[in-house]
Amino acid sequence: MKAATLFDLTGEVALVTGASSGLGARFAQVLAANGAKVALVARRKDKLDSLGDLIAAAGGTAIAIGADVQDRAAMLRAFDETQSAFGTVTILINNAGAAQSVRALDMSEEEWRRILSLDLDSVFFWSQEGARRMLAAGKKGTIVNIASVLSFGVSKGVAAYAVAKAGVVQLTKALALELAFKGVRVNAIAPGWFVTDINRAFLQSDKGEAMKRAIPMGRFGNDGDLDGALLLLVSKAGAYITGATIVADGGQVIALD
Numbered sequence: 001m002k003a004a005t006l007f008d009l010t011g012e013v014a015l016v017t018g019a020s021s022g023l024g025a026r027f028a029q030v031l032a033a034n035g036a037k038v039a040l041v042a043r044r045k046d047k048l049d050s051l052g053d054l055i056a057a058a059g060g061t062a063i064a065i066g067a068d069v070q071d072r073a074a075m076l077r078a079f080d081e082t083q084s085a086f087g088t089v090t091i092l093i094n095n096a097g098a099a100q101s102v103r104a105l106d107m108s109e110e111e112w113r114r115i116l117s118l119d120l121d122s123v124f125f126w127s128q129e130g131a132r133r134m135l136a137a138g139k140k141g142t143i144v145n146i147a148s149v150l151s152f153g154v155s156k157g158v159a160a161y162a163v164a165k166a167g168v169v170q171l172t173k174a175l176a177l178e179l180a181f182k183g184v185r186v187n188a189i190a191p192g193w194f195v196t197d198i199n200r201a202f203l204q205s206d207k208g209e210a211m212k213r214a215i216p217m218g219r220f221g222n223d224g225d226l227d228g229a230l231l232l233l234v235s236k237a238g239a240y241i242t243g244a245t246i247v248a249d250g251g252q253v254i255a256l257d
Helices: 022-033 045-057 072-086 109-136 159-182 206-213 227-234 252-256
Strands: 013-017 037-042 061-066 091-094 141-146 184-191 245-248
Touching (some): 013 022, 022 037, 022 091, 184 227
Parallel strands (some): 013 037
């Protein structure tokens, strides 16, 4: 089979959370470029509208849905709007999340709960709803959860984030085990450091340069470095892969060992 056929997503309906910028925006563009119709979900609707215009200009199809992933009513609305526009979601990318930089002894209960809610709880509830709808429609599908290199190692000031992302890896395995025989595959991608609008200033600082030197490949992730992992997991190319976490970090996990 030719690669173009193997990775073709024509007929698939994708929903990407946290699609307004960074990795989520890239994921949405890659999915659309390979034939999927894409629902863009995030709180910043204006950013989503702009991204939708870019996707349309490139020949793709997308709709923008403003929603907070922690809001269960908004979650149901996002799935409903996507289904009305394109049909049942068959590719779900749980990308939305937030980082934190607070030492454990200084962290409030509110901050702990906020990070766990956004980075772990929302992944479960969106996966649950997405899988329920796939099964109700008699569709096979794929769920890809975005974990982190900090799922496997920690540094100071990221206790809540690291715990949440480690939970994402275990949740991915648990969901994969329960859903595999029903035709829904669940996998994860664990990125290392990627330069985005949110962290650009820090990663380009002296501290960022020190972090870069600790990465065996000697650089941060670039646009496109996750495209292959994403397409593998959501396409026919990954038809026999479930419960896996693909680490894409330039060797950072090796350095953490």
